[in-house]
Amino acid sequence: MPKTARKRKTPITNIPSASTSSCKPESTRAVIRRFHVLLKRQAQLKKLVVHDLAQRTELANVEGEIEELGLENYQKMSAIGQRSDRGGxxxxxxxxxxxxxxxxxxxxxxxxxxxxxxxxxxxxxxxxxxxxxxxxxxxxxxxxxxxxxxxxxxxxxxxxxxxxxxxxxxxxxxxxxxxxxxxxxxxxxxxxxxxxxxxxxxxxxxxxxxxxxxxxxxxxxxxxxxxxxxxxxxxxxxxxxxxxxxxxxxxxxxxxxxxxxxxxxxxxxxxxxxxxxxxxx
CATH class of the missing domain: 3.40.50.150 (Vaccinia Virus protein VP39)
Structure with missing residues (x-):
């Protein structure tokens, strides 16, 4: 019996560009929250003496996602959140x-x-x-x-x-x-x-x-x-x-x-x- 193709999950960083004014508040908050979580985990991992492969791999993954998400994208989302139509x-x-x-x-x-x-x-x-x-x-x-x-x-x-x-x-x-x-x-x-x-x-x-x-x-x-x-x-x-x-x-x-x-x-x-x-x- 043929296997049913599984639908690939969309990563958190796959969010519509913040350059448009149509970003939904939910998308804006998702980017901001995720960026804060990643930065916190990055700081925690950097404080550890990373000896085992699992910790090194996690740190590399966290820093890769931070780079993919991008500080500029975070800032754009924050700026959108401060527009007058979002409360100013x-x-x-x-x-x-x-x-x-x-x-x-x-x-x-x-x-x-x-x-x-x-x-x-x-x-x-x-x-x-x-x-x-x-x-x-x-x-x-x-x-x-x-x-x-x-x-x-x-x-x-x-x-x-x-x-x-x-x-x-x-x-x-x-x-x-x-x-x-x-x-x-x-x-x-x-x-x-x-x-x-x-x-x-x-x-x-x-x-x-x-x-x-x-x-x-x-x-x-x-x-x-x-x-x-x-x-x-x-x-x-x-x-x-x-x-x-x-x-x-x-x-x-x-x-x-x-x-x-x-x-x-x-x-x-x-x-x-x-x-x-x-x-x-």
């Missing part, structure tokens, strides 16, 4: 919050470092009061500085910025300690009373095994930030924060403070079907 970019929320504080009436322009910028003109409408520096690991435009935030010179950027935006950036960083270091550096780079904008996928806090809203707020307080604004919906996809840098002169330098264990080790806060997102110091 998070910069609109930041701008609204800053205007609520009447910061658009300042005597000098506010220096903004926009980390993970996919477009160079997100803040063009605010050019009279915001001097934006868009930056990304893999620049897609001559006006976007190609730079790893974690490799910025600490002394050159100390108290240099009035505003820092980390919109969908922390969740892109593969390792939890590097996410914590990114927040530490943000505090160092901001002027006193400077503002940090953070946007995360809601499941990072609402459905994580190791991180919830209270722990995240406690961690930010320890780093020297005061929460000013928070926005999310129970049935939404994102959570947005606005923090302000506040130095307590009565407290010793944070470099000399003992970091509480709850910020240095993964501690299970929830059971069940959860994700593993965490931030460690």
């Amino acid at each position: 970019g998070s910069e609109k929320i930041l701008i609204r919050w800053l205007k609520d504080k009447e910061m658009h009436k300042t005597e000098r322009k506010l220096k903004l470092l926009e980390v993970g910028a996919l477009k160079p003109d997100n803040y063009d409408d605010c050019s009279t009061w915001i001097e934006a520096t868009p930056m990304d690991l893999n620049s897609r435009h001559p006006s976007i500085l190609e730079q790893d935030f974690l490799l910025l010179d600490e002394e050159m950027n100390r108290e240099k910025w009035d505003l820092i935006s980390l919109s969908l950036v922390l969740n892109f960083v593969p390792e939890p300690p590097d996410r914590g270091r990114m927040l530490r550096l943000s505090n160092i780079f901001l002027v006193e009373d400077g503002h940090l904008f953070v946007a995360l996928p809601l499941p990072c806090l609402a459905n994580s095994r190791y991180l919830d809203f209270d722990l995240f707020t406690s961690l930010m307080t320890f780093l020297g930030f005061t929460e000013l604004q928070r926005r999310w919906r129970k049935d939404g996809k994102m959570v947005y924060y606005l923090f302000q840098k506040k130095t307590d002169v009565k407290t010793p330098s944070r470099e000399r403070l003992v970091v509480p264990e709850r910020f240095t080790k993964k501690i299970t806060l929830r059971q069940g079907n959860r994700n593993n997102f965490s931030i460690l110091l």
Whole structure:
């Protein structure tokens, strides 16, 4: 009896080109999620001393899929997800919050470092009061500085910025300690009373095994930030924060403070079907 030909499964990377405007939200999210998973697994495998063939083969397969999927394709999908017909970019929320504080009436322009910028003109409408520096690991435009935030010179950027935006950036960083270091550096780079904008996928806090809203707020307080604004919906996809840098002169330098264990080790806060997102110091 002749065998029935099996239908070949379509790989996750076989997704319609992001250059068209017809990409469905499901396809966009699939690319973004898969890219994050691959980067995380790549970082895990690279940390191991790879002796056996199975681990070497897995690392090669992961890196091959990352190359096939492509950072540029990921960025295109992310840019599509930020179009006005998909809810718009998070910069609109930041701008609204800053205007609520009447910061658009300042005597000098506010220096903004926009980390993970996919477009160079997100803040063009605010050019009279915001001097934006868009930056990304893999620049897609001559006006976007190609730079790893974690490799910025600490002394050159100390108290240099009035505003820092980390919109969908922390969740892109593969390792939890590097996410914590990114927040530490943000505090160092901001002027006193400077503002940090953070946007995360809601499941990072609402459905994580190791991180919830209270722990995240406690961690930010320890780093020297005061929460000013928070926005999310129970049935939404994102959570947005606005923090302000506040130095307590009565407290010793944070470099000399003992970091509480709850910020240095993964501690299970929830059971069940959860994700593993965490931030460690």
